[in-house]
Amino acid sequence: MISALNHITPGFGDRLREERERLSMSQAEFGALADVARLTQSQYESEFRVPNLRYLAAIARAGASLQYLLFGKREATA
Numbered sequence: 739m740i741s742a743l744n745h746i747t748p749g750f751g752d753r754l755r756e757e758r759e760r761l762s763m764s765q766a767e768f769g770a771l772a773d774v775a776r777l778t779q780s781q782y783e784s785e786f787r788v789p790n791l792r793y794l795a796a797i798a799r800a801g802a803s804l805q806y807l808l809f810g811k812r813e814a815t816a
Contacts, residue, residue, distance in 0.1 A: 749810060751785040757802040758783075772796035 758768040758779075769779035772793040781787040798804050806812050 747808060747810065750807060751783045753807050753810060754802075755783045757797070757807060761801055768797065768800075771800045 758765065761768070763771075764776075765779040765783070766776040769776050772789075773796075774782075774793060778787065782789050782793075794804060794807075803813060
């Protein structure tokens with residue numbers, strides 16, 4: 739399977755955990771959004787594995803900020 743990124747930006751895992759916690763979800767709940775196991779979610783957060791585009795799209799639909807996850811920048815609020 740082709741991953742979403744050949745490598746991830748430093749801090750991606752920390753930002754992913756922050757977004758999950760901001761949305762008040764456990765690793766199991768957050769992973770379930772994209773049909774991945776809690777262990778896989780944990781590996782994404784520890785930067786042991788790299789998520790694919792399907793995962794990123796699923797968590798974005800649930801409210802995670804891809805701009806923040808990928809680039810470390812929050813969207814401007816109105």
